[in-house]
Amino acid sequence: MKEIQSVLEPQDITPYLEFVPSWVEHQLKCLSEQLNGATVIHINSTASGGGVAEILHRLIPLQRGLGIDARWLVLDGDANFFSITKRLHNGLQGQQVSVSESEWDHYLEINENNRRDSVDLLRDADFVIVHDPQPAALYTLTQSVRGQWAWRCHIDLSKPRRSIWRRLRRLVEPYTASVFSLARFTRQLKHPQVLISPAIDPLTVKNRYLHEDDIESVCNTLNIPRDLPLFVQVSRFDRFKDPVGVIEAFSILRRHREARLVLAGGSATDDPEGSEVLEEVRQAASSDDHIHVLELPPDAHHEINALQRAATVIVQKSIKEGFGLVVTEGLWKGKPVIGGAVGGITLQVIEDITGHLVHTIEGCAYRMRQCLRHPTASDRMGYNGRELVRTQYLITRQLRDHLMLFSLMSGNAVSRIPFISR
Amino acid sequence: MRSDPFAFRDAIRLTSPTGVAAATLREFRIGIESADPEVIHHHLRETPLRFPLQIGNYPNDFALWANVNLKNTTLAERLAVLDPFHERDIEELRERVIESIEIALDYQGNHQAVLPGHEFFFSRSFSTEIELGTIAYDLETLIDGIHSVPASSLFFHLYESRLRNEDGRDDLSQWLRSGLGAIDVAERLSDLDFYLLSLEDCRSVVVELLNDGGTVR
Numbered sequence: 001m002k003e004i005q006s007v008l009e010p011q012d013i014t015p016y017l018e019f020v021p022s023w024v025e026h027q028l029k030c031l032s033e034q035l036n037g038a039t040v041i042h043i044n045s046t047a048s049g050g051g052v053a054e055i056l057h058r059l060i061p062l063q064r065g066l067g068i069d070a071r072w073l074v075l076d077g078d079a080n081f082f083s084i085t086k087r088l089h090n091g092l093q094g095q096q097v098s099v100s101e102s103e104w105d106h107y108l109e110i111n112e113n114n115r116r117d118s119v120d121l122l123r124d125a126d127f128v129i130v131h132d133p134q135p136a137a138l139y140t141l142t143q144s145v146r147g148q149w150a151w152r153c154h155i156d157l158s159k160p161r162r163s164i165w166r167r168l169r170r171l172v173e174p175y176t177a178s179v180f181s182l183a184r185f186t187r188q189l190k191h192p193q194v195l196i197s198p199a200i201d202p203l204t205v206k207n208r209y210l211h212e213d214d215i216e217s218v219c220n221t222l223n224i225p226r227d228l229p230l231f232v233q234v235s236r237f238d239r240f241k242d243p244v245g246v247i248e249a250f251s252i253l254r255r256h257r258e259a260r261l262v263l264a265g266g267s268a269t270d271d272p273e274g275s276e277v278l279e280e281v282r283q284a285a286s287s288d289d290h291i292h293v294l295e296l297p298p299d300a301h302h303e304i305n306a307l308q309r310a311a312t313v314i315v316q317k318s319i320k321e322g323f324g325l326v327v328t329e330g331l332w333k334g335k336p337v338i339g340g341a342v343g344g345i346t347l348q349v350i351e352d353i354t355g356h357l358v359h360t361i362e363g364c365a366y367r368m369r370q371c372l373r374h375p376t377a378s379d380r381m382g383y384n385g386r387e388l389v390r391t392q393y394l395i396t397r398q399l400r401d402h403l404m405l406f407s408l409m410s411g412n413a414v415s416r417i418p419f420i421s422r
Numbered sequence: 423m424r425s426d427p428f429a430f431r432d433a434i435r436l437t438s439p440t441g442v443a444a445a446t447l448r449e450f451r452i453g454i455e456s457a458d459p460e461v462i463h464h465h466l467r468e469t470p471l472r473f474p475l476q477i478g479n480y481p482n483d484f485a486l487w488a489n490v491n492l493k494n495t496t497l498a499e500r501l502a503v504l505d506p507f508h509e510r511d512i513e514e515l516r517e518r519v520i521e522s523i524e525i526a527l528d529y530q531g532n533h534q535a536v537l538p539g540h541e542f543f544f545s546r547s548f549s550t551e552i553e554l555g556t557i558a559y560d561l562e563t564l565i566d567g568i569h570s571v572p573a574s575s576l577f578f579h580l581y582e583s584r585l586r587n588e589d590g591r592d593d594l595s596q597w598l599r600s601g602l603g604a605i606d607v608a609e610r611l612s613d614l615d616f617y618l619l620s621l622e623d624c625r626s627v628v629v630e631l632l633n634d635g636g637t638v639r
Contacts, residue, residue, distance in 0.1 A: 023554055023572050027434060030552040158538065180439070183543035188441030194548065195437045343539060353476045384475050391474065391573075404436040404550065413550040415460050416435065416468070 001073040011061035031403035032066035038126035040070040045134035081110040085134040091164035111137035148176040148409035199398035206301035218306030229259045232311035237265045237278040240320040247284045252365035264294040308333045313371045331385030336378045354385040428558040428597045432575040433549040443541040451523045459512045460546040466506040474573040474621040491540045497526040573621035
């Protein structure tokens with residue numbers, strides 16, 4: 001396995017204290033002191049690209065800043081191995097896939113080679129966090145480990161292909177604990193499972209504070225006039241995000257109110273279905289020059305930040321969703337969110353407190369109109385949304401949850417008991 | 423009268439799903455019947471921790487799910503009226519939840535299964551307790567402390583402590599009485615009904631009561 005050196009420079013928590021109350025630092029220091037400089041090894045299958053790598057790039061320096069000897073190892077594998085693990089990944093998410101016996105053997109063989117490379121590190125670490133299915137076999141292959149191991153599953157395991165899950169389950173059930181992002185992603189396992197929700201980093205280009213001039217400048221560049229209330233949905237051009245449904249809802253609103261709608265999504269050149277959906281969106285938007293369809297490059301974080309801040313209301317009318325970090329981003333910018341009542345959106349959009357949950361196009365149109373009709377209520381929901389993210393969905397909470405996981409695995413955290421049962 | 427200062431504490435929690443889920447009313451009943459007491463405690467009592475700013479339509483996870491996912495407001499109302507901080511016995515609470523579900527089953531039958539992803543996921547929480555380093559020596563520093571500690575610390579000292587302490591009083595009332603000799607304020611605080619207040623509303627009400635020398639009800 002290859003160790004990633006770029007995360008070894010500790011990141012101090014201080015810059016984050018601008019966004020969170022001072023007790024957050026105290027909680028983090030208390031929990032990390034209990035760990036007494038423990039060694040933590042994160043293992044995954046890639047150093048760049050994808051959400052897991054993005055999390056580890058930010059989380060590990062923060063863990064090191066708290067005195068934890070956190071390190072990051074990346075699995076070495078050949079093309080065949082990654083083709084197999086891609087199928088495992090898809091199978092765990094419910095797709096029909098096939099993995100032959102010889103492919104399972106190859107999967108174990110690559111895990112074994114990686115184990116042999118790093119056996120001393122793995123045996124001596126206090127905590128090992130193995131991310132996703134690719135390196136999952138490392139624990140059962142590593143004999144006589146000293147520390148506690150957790151399997152961190154970032155994917156939706158709610159409806160796995162039984163043949164794939166049966167094999168993988170044998171590999172992950174011996175771990176001390178497993179970690180999921182949402183309760184609905186979990187399975188029944190013999191060890192404790194815990195939830196660690198995704199989080200956003202307020203210091204990144206996508207989330208950091210922008211001056212009004214920067215917002216204005218981006219809107220000018222993208223030709224978005226700021227003359228009317230603005231609804232913004234940022235998402236891939238994907239049917240599960242229902243961009244055409246948003247246009248239909250906006251059309252209903254436009255019978256009553258003047259407004260603008262921005263649908264901003266990533267480039268769809270490598271995704272045939274994405275191109276098809278983008279075409280449908282352009283078609284549906286063609287009759288209304290108040291609808292702006294933007295195809296942005298993958299690194300347009302500054303532009304997305306500015307659009308979310310320019311919005312009057314953020315829309316995320318998904319009909320299927322994982323956690324929905326784009327909703328978290330919108331809430332963090334102090335905007336009310338109209339979200340589809342699916343997945344992690346239901347955890348973040350609390351009805352009439354941080355926004356509105358909708359089930360239909362009509363419901364979306366109704367809530368759009370309501371948000372404009374009641375600007376004071378919209379402001380209140382925007383304020384509440386930012387506070388919700390501040391307390392529950394910033395990286396500092398994710399960091400704290402990881403420390404709690406280590407605490408749990410070392411026996412310092414206990415099941416919350418009902419105290420008195422007569 | 424002076425005794426030890428009051429040291430604010432906090433229980434840092436991590437939610438732990440059991441892996442058991444209910445998609446219908448019947449499965450909901452079975453899940454509640456077979457759940458560990460910690461699971462019932464989590465879903466009936468720890469809901470305010472997830473909504474610290476404002477209590478939603480219903481005050482506990484069971485009632486919220488009945489309303490939002492089963493669309494059964496009759497059941498939601500029956501479950502909402504339970505006061506899990508007044509009733510300390512978790513088995514008594516469990517029985518009352520099951521009774522309400524059985525009434526719903528008798529009158530309305532089993533519901534269709536909710537959509538995938540909208541099931542009730544039975545969970546518990548794991549926690550570790552820490553001292554926050556915020557210390558109160560008198561009424562003024564107590565108010566400062568209440569202003570500055572996390573909402574979860576208020577839950578620990580005001581809500582859970584009424585279950586934890588033998589006399590049923592919260593930690594702050596106990597200290598006001600034994601530490602400051604402020605018996606009148608202590609009485610008024612221990613009489614306050616926190617249930618149905620969000621933790622942030624609770625913070626405001628308690629600060630107001632302490633500022634006014636215990637006159638707020």
